[in-house]
Amino acid sequence: MTGRHLLVHEGAFAIVTDSGDITGVRGTSPDGLFARDARHLSRWQLTVDGAPLDVLVTAGQSGPQRPLSTVLTPPAGRDRPPAFTVFREQAVGDRALAERIRLASNRPEPTTARISLTVDADFADQFELRSDHRSYDKNGAVRTAEALREGVVFGYERTATDDGPAWRSRTVVSSRPAPDAVHRPSEGTEHTLEWHLALPPHGSVAILLQAYALPSGVRGAPRAALRSPREVVARHSADRAVFIRATPRPRQLTGWTELASACKQGLADLAGLRVPAAGPDGEPLRVPGAGIPWFLTLFGRDALITSLFALPYRPELAAAALPALAAAQGTVHDPARQEQPGRIVHEIRHGELARFRQVPYGRYYGAVDATPLFLTLLHAYTERTADDALARRLEPQARAAVEWMFQDGGLERHGWLVYSSDAERGGLANQSWKDSPGAICFSDGRPAQGPVAVAEVQGYAYDALVRTAALARKTWDDPHLADGLEEAAFELRGRFCREFWMPRAAFPALALDGEGRQVDALASDAGHLLWSGILEEAEAETVGRRLLEPDFFSGWGIRTLAAGQAPYHPLSYHRGSIWPHDNALVVLGLARYGLREEALAVIRGLVEAAAVHGWRLPEVLAGYGRDEHPTPVPYPHSCSPQAWAAATPLALLTAWAPGRP
Numbered sequence: 001m002t003g004r005h006l007l008v009h010e011g012a013f014a015i016v017t018d019s020g021d022i023t024g025v026r027g028t029s030p031d032g033l034f035a036r037d038a039r040h041l042s043r044w045q046l047t048v049d050g051a052p053l054d055v056l057v058t059a060g061q062s063g064p065q066r067p068l069s070t071v072l073t074p075p076a077g078r079d080r081p082p083a084f085t086v087f088r089e090q091a092v093g094d095r096a097l098a099e100r101i102r103l104a105s106n107r108p109e110p111t112t113a114r115i116s117l118t119v120d121a122d123f124a125d126q127f128e129l130r131s132d133h134r135s136y137d138k139n140g141a142v143r144t145a146e147a148l149r150e151g152v153v154f155g156y157e158r159t160a161t162d163d164g165p166a167w168r169s170r171t172v173v174s175s176r177p178a179p180d181a182v183h184r185p186s187e188g189t190e191h192t193l194e195w196h197l198a199l200p201p202h203g204s205v206a207i208l209l210q211a212y213a214l215p216s217g218v219r220g221a222p223r224a225a226l227r228s229p230r231e232v233v234a235r236h237s238a239d240r241a242v243f244i245r246a247t248p249r250p251r252q253l254t255g256w257t258e259l260a261s262a263c264k265q266g267l268a269d270l271a272g273l274r275v276p277a278a279g280p281d282g283e284p285l286r287v288p289g290a291g292i293p294w295f296l297t298l299f300g301r302d303a304l305i306t307s308l309f310a311l312p313y314r315p316e317l318a319a320a321a322l323p324a325l326a327a328a329q330g331t332v333h334d335p336a337r338q339e340q341p342g343r344i345v346h347e348i349r350h351g352e353l354a355r356f357r358q359v360p361y362g363r364y365y366g367a368v369d370a371t372p373l374f375l376t377l378l379h380a381y382t383e384r385t386a387d388d389a390l391a392r393r394l395e396p397q398a399r400a401a402v403e404w405m406f407q408d409g410g411l412e413r414h415g416w417l418v419y420s421s422d423a424e425r426g427g428l429a430n431q432s433w434k435d436s437p438g439a440i441c442f443s444d445g446r447p448a449q450g451p452v453a454v455a456e457v458q459g460y461a462y463d464a465l466v467r468t469a470a471l472a473r474k475t476w477d478d479p480h481l482a483d484g485l486e487e488a489a490f491e492l493r494g495r496f497c498r499e500f501w502m503p504r505a506a507f508p509a510l511a512l513d514g515e516g517r518q519v520d521a522l523a524s525d526a527g528h529l530l531w532s533g534i535l536e537e538a539e540a541e542t543v544g545r546r547l548l549e550p551d552f553f554s555g556w557g558i559r560t561l562a563a564g565q566a567p568y569h570p571l572s573y574h575r576g577s578i579w580p581h582d583n584a585l586v587v588l589g590l591a592r593y594g595l596r597e598e599a600l601a602v603i604r605g606l607v608e609a610a611a612v613h614g615w616r617l618p619e620v621l622a623g624y625g626r627d628e629h630p631t632p633v634p635y636p637h638s639c640s641p642q643a644w645a646a647a648t649p650l651a652l653l654t655a656w657a658p659g660r661p
Helices: 227-245 256-271 301-309 316-327 370-385 388-395 395-406 456-474 478-500 527-533 537-546 580-592 596-612 643-656
Strands: 006-008 014-019 031-037 038-041 043-048 054-060 067-075 084-093 096-105 110-118 143-148 151-158 167-176 182-183 191-199 204-214 274-278 282-292 297-298
Touching: 006 054, 006 084, 006 256, 006 596, 014 084, 031 204, 038 167, 038 204, 043 084, 043 096, 054 084, 054 316, 054 643, 084 227, 096 110, 096 191, 096 227, 110 204, 143 182, 151 191, 151 580, 167 191, 182 478, 191 204, 191 478, 227 256, 256 274, 256 282, 256 596, 256 643, 274 297, 274 316, 282 301, 282 316, 282 643, 301 316, 301 580, 301 643, 316 370, 370 395, 370 456, 388 395, 388 527, 395 478, 456 478, 527 537, 527 580, 537 580, 580 596, 580 643
Parallel strands: none
Antiparallel strands: 006 014, 014 031, 031 038, 043 110, 054 067, 067 084, 084 096, 096 204, 110 191, 143 151, 151 167, 167 204, 182 191, 274 282, 282 297
């Protein structure tokens, strides 16, 4: 995130510039303070004596127990050094941005300074901020600002058009000492807080600030306790440390120092990406949020795959994700949300546009793969922990998920798990992990038309049937259900090997379209089939080796589409880019079938890519190969950190060191 610096805790995050400011920028890299899908602080700009400051030390953290720190000075020159230096410290906690500004005098005589902080809150929904040129009618919405002695309160209200509650959000900015003046420089809600500070010779003075978000529908005190950034960090660093430093630690499991470093960073990112959720009985949980800036909320597919990758090392993620998703499981047929009984939710949003159903994602079920992955993780967790209590507790939800697979999911009618585009309602065109428009396409670029059966999802379904049969037999004491699921899995595997395999290409089709035609683009999804085990050994070995050919393998990772095909584009989201989590599933599959050399090649590429990014793998990389550029080329709209990318090194460790921990 060039020129942007992230602070995150418990589902709230702030993104600031190199100087520690917030500018209100929109598009692919917005800044601000965000909570529950809304920007609660859109401007936070510091000036001294009316002038912006020069950056001496760019915002950064010297360690996880330190605030974000920046060093600034007023404009000066060699012959006229600055009268003072400004030290900023910032942290996020309890849905608040905390800041300490310290001015240190560089002069032997007393001096004064006029410090100004311009603040605003636009309360923009995250769907408004994204650079997709969409706009939303918000008739009746009112933004307000009220100056207080110690700061300013920003408000946003929108009257309900249905029987639901009105939308009321607040951001409270407070300071200590109180500003000498608070004034509104324009007709908008923007306010400037101003202090006139007297500095003793070579002395210093500090201001403590806080911007506290009160999202609509969330209970909280109208005035949160004012804490310094160091106090905020101290409150949550111990909790993060417990997660990061728990055993097993990556360095205990491998002598591959670089892989261990990537795992350590991944654990640190996963600790910060945890967001609040609730289980079936309303119990509080913390689950993996998908990623920043757009997806810091519960996503079914992302939480499940992340938890699967982390399962051997941090099973508590699965222990939280499974009941949270069970609590949100579909119960009725609601086409507007793609909800169906037994279906596992795709994403849950808390923002204004979701509340007023201007986007369908408040609780959106448009994923064909989350439901089988739920069953897979439930069995994997039970097997790994040797604890069947969760599988017993969630037996009703698991049975409902199985029923969805056969009924609304399509196994009984179509023979496959299928989906149709929801784009006309404003939802997703594709409902597999490659969910962008046009991602599921023929080799000439034509998009597949539904009902579409995507290859890797059939593998997930096969794995889910096999695993749930084991639960039925061993945990639920239901041999009749177990027999039926095993038979369905056997038949699905046979159908798949007959109907998806393309003999001329010696490769599985990306999908079958609504007319049963093979969607013949060569795609990385085939590698997921090794992970799920649906392929016979000979075909699996053929696919595994094919994925390491130069048109697929860039040297950094396997491309989502093999180069040389008409739809290939190295900067496309799903048609030529490189996704670490996609590669991790492939690597686990390669290891499953004993293709160790191929697995090692991909692991090495990803570890070297992580090293270039400070050991943090981004959500996605551009598809350019090592022969085109000596380092991985960034994908311009990538989330970072992102949960399943953060968990990818853990999956690589599992593949590299099978049987451990």
